[in-house]
Amino acid sequence: MNLLRCMLALVPATAYLCNDGTCHTELSASFLQVEKQRRKAVSEHPWPHARGKAPHQFGNTQEVWTDHKLSWSYHHPDGRFHNIMAGGPVIDVDKNLYLMSGKGLIALSPSGDVRWTYETPGPCNNEVTLHGDLVLGTTKEGNAFAVDRHTGKTQWVTKLAKDAGGDCGYPAAFKDVFVVGAQQAKENLTGGNWLVMGLKTDSGEKLWEYEADKPVWNLTPLFPGDDTVAFMDFSGGIYRLGLKNGTEIWRTPARESHDSFSDGGAGLGPNDFMYSCSNFRDSTGQEGQQGVARGYKLSDGSLQWERILSSPCNSYPAVGHVKGSDALAVVVTPGSFMGQGRPGLHGSVLALDAATGKDIWEFHAKPFSGLGFQAAGDFEGALTRHAAGVQEMCIPAHWSAPIIDGQGTVLVGRSDGKLYQVFGPEAQFGGSKDHATKVNSGVVAKLLDVKSASLHGALAAAPGMFAMSTCDTLFVFQK
Numbered sequence: 001m002n003l004l005r006c007m008l009a010l011v012p013a014t015a016y017l018c019n020d021g022t023c024h025t026e027l028s029a030s031f032l033q034v035e036k037q038r039r040k041a042v043s044e045h046p047w048p049h050a051r052g053k054a055p056h057q058f059g060n061t062q063e064v065w066t067d068h069k070l071s072w073s074y075h076h077p078d079g080r081f082h083n084i085m086a087g088g089p090v091i092d093v094d095k096n097l098y099l100m101s102g103k104g105l106i107a108l109s110p111s112g113d114v115r116w117t118y119e120t121p122g123p124c125n126n127e128v129t130l131h132g133d134l135v136l137g138t139t140k141e142g143n144a145f146a147v148d149r150h151t152g153k154t155q156w157v158t159k160l161a162k163d164a165g166g167d168c169g170y171p172a173a174f175k176d177v178f179v180v181g182a183q184q185a186k187e188n189l190t191g192g193n194w195l196v197m198g199l200k201t202d203s204g205e206k207l208w209e210y211e212a213d214k215p216v217w218n219l220t221p222l223f224p225g226d227d228t229v230a231f232m233d234f235s236g237g238i239y240r241l242g243l244k245n246g247t248e249i250w251r252t253p254a255r256e257s258h259d260s261f262s263d264g265g266a267g268l269g270p271n272d273f274m275y276s277c278s279n280f281r282d283s284t285g286q287e288g289q290q291g292v293a294r295g296y297k298l299s300d301g302s303l304q305w306e307r308i309l310s311s312p313c314n315s316y317p318a319v320g321h322v323k324g325s326d327a328l329a330v331v332v333t334p335g336s337f338m339g340q341g342r343p344g345l346h347g348s349v350l351a352l353d354a355a356t357g358k359d360i361w362e363f364h365a366k367p368f369s370g371l372g373f374q375a376a377g378d379f380e381g382a383l384t385r386h387a388a389g390v391q392e393m394c395i396p397a398h399w400s401a402p403i404i405d406g407q408g409t410v411l412v413g414r415s416d417g418k419l420y421q422v423f424g425p426e427a428q429f430g431g432s433k434d435h436a437t438k439v440n441s442g443v444v445a446k447l448l449d450v451k452s453a454s455l456h457g458a459l460a461a462a463p464g465m466f467a468m469s470t471c472d473t474l475f476v477f478q479k
């Protein structure tokens, strides 16, 4: 089956070799030279990864949200519940968007036309990433793959392990190394991965593998810009490895939280900091349990501050400037998981001083009680999705990962099916108020109805463009 897929997919290659699920294209030296030059020219993708530009992935953008209006949206032609999206879009230098779904990878033009679709080697619930002309991803069958962004044709497929977790991961690439998770963890919880691996982006060949103390869930590799990679495990433990060799540089277990679980991850700051938002003690992200935000020195992994949060943290930090303070901010979004069989789930958006962890402001959203105690769109879409042969429910965390725009507005999707635009202190709010405006603790937010919940990688930005995918629909906003 793998062999057949490899053979079918390698149409433009001059020769191919498929062995044990691994495909290598053998191309002439001059062709490779031209390829290399072409790739250099496209190294500046505006949103190549779920958390933004690599290296850094601060979860922010210089684009100004309020300058943009809804331009188009995309869902499955038979109806929005006939497919399920994984994570959200990445955006290339030509403003094409790439979105993983239960029915394969979808490439869309800046105006919303489907350019090509790609059947992944095994079901996939991970967001893809861009590296040069490649769209890179991994599947639940433990395969990694590379597709040409222009043609949608396979460049290589590598079998990494017998399987990989069904969680929604955000594998990432930098300096010709694609960092991925594989080998599903089956202890206490099924999902996540035991192994983190570095692959060559041009061939899929494995360079190294690393076994974390605890499984990685929704693995999100972060690149400081040198030859290293950093990430978080599901208890909040953080790691920094050599990007090219997988050698451990440091590793910091989560203080007093070895038995906790979070499906969130870490973020980097421009200040030699790495931030995590996860759960405290034995918290597994449920209502009434505690979360924790931590700031570490990136250079040695030492804990600089810790903030115990009254709600669990199942999300990612965003780092940038918000209104209400000149200091660098880290924004975290505490909130408990969906599907707990109970109403009244609390969620908030907190802007903290990035150097100290002290409050800049807090916005507390109205407690959410979903239909069937599920996220918006999950209960409503389950039967249609079942019939369509895709995963029946999205079961997202409380919030998507937030991003901070060029004017300090925080954007974040919530499981109530709303995009929260949190503007900061009321005194500095220049916009007009209407029925969608909420003020809490002196902080102004506007809610935009997008009907369904979204996963962590929902949001993306490029020059003159914002994009957001819910679990069923991609919305694109343009200038």
Ligand SMILES: *[C@@H]1O[C@H](CO)[C@@H](O)[C@H](O)[C@H]1NC(C)=O
Pocket: 187, 188, 214, 215, 258, 259
């Ligand atoms: C499973 O749970 C036990 C008991 O809480 C704990 O000691 C162990 O570390 C857990 N394993 C994983 C992989 O989290």
Ligand SMILES: *[C@@H]1O[C@H](CO)[C@@H](O)[C@H](O)[C@H]1NC(C)=O
Pocket: 227, 228, 241, 242, 243, 244, 245, 246, 247
């Ligand atoms: C691995 O890579 C790191 C980062 O470039 C480097 O500092 C380290 O010396 C390398 N280790 C080995 C054993 O090559």
